[in-house]
Amino acid sequence: MRKLGIARRVFRDKxxxxxxSPGTRPPRIGDSLVLADHTPVGRVxxxxxxxxxxxxxxxxxxxxxxxxxxxxxxxLAAPVKDRRGRRRRGGTPRGRLRGRHRRG
Numbered sequence: 001m002r003k004l005g006i007a008r009r010v011f012r013d014k015x016x017x018x019x020x021s022p023g024t025r026p027p028r029i030g031d032s033l034v035l036a037d038h039t040p041v042g043r044v045x046x047x048x049x050x051x052x053x054x055x056x057x058x059x060x061x062x063x064x065x066x067x068x069x070x071x072x073x074x075x076l077a078a079p080v081k082d083r084r085g086r087r088r089r090g091g092t093p094r095g096r097l098r099g100r101h102r103r104g
Contacts, residue, residue, distance in 0.1 A: 004033060004056065004076050007069040011057065015045065016066045018056040018074055026054045032077040033058055041074060 004027060005020040018033070020026065027033075031044045033056075042060040049055040058074070060066050 001034065001038070001075045001078060004074050006071065006073050007058070008071075010066040010070065013066065014059070016042070016058040016060055016069050018058055020054055020056060022053060027056060027076055033074045034077045036073065036075065038077075040077065041069060 002024075003021060004024060005018045007016050008019045009017040011017055026047045027044045029044055029046065033041045033044065035041055040061055041064060042058045044056055045059045046057040047054050048057065058069075060069060
């Protein structure tokens with residue numbers, strides 16, 4: 001878990017703008033953000049702004065109101081990895097077929 005930055009503004013009453021700390025690598029879209037006590041806060045929707053100090057757009061979890069997160073430090077959650085040690089990217093799990101290729 002590494003510190004990403006501080007929640008600074010609310011955009012259109014739905015998204016939270018997180019100002020990253022200097023020298024922090026920007027997160028990937030879809031990464032999870034957590035509070036200091038490892039409580040999941042939401043997911044990264046977009047990364048905008050200058051390369052040396054980007055802004056992160058966060059879509060908060062339904063149990064959080066965007067305004068409640070303002071001023072709080074946010075951290076990047078450890079990425080979830082599959083059995084092979086690779087980072088999961090979403091979609092259907094391996095070994096599960098879709099559409100007309102289904103078994104049965």
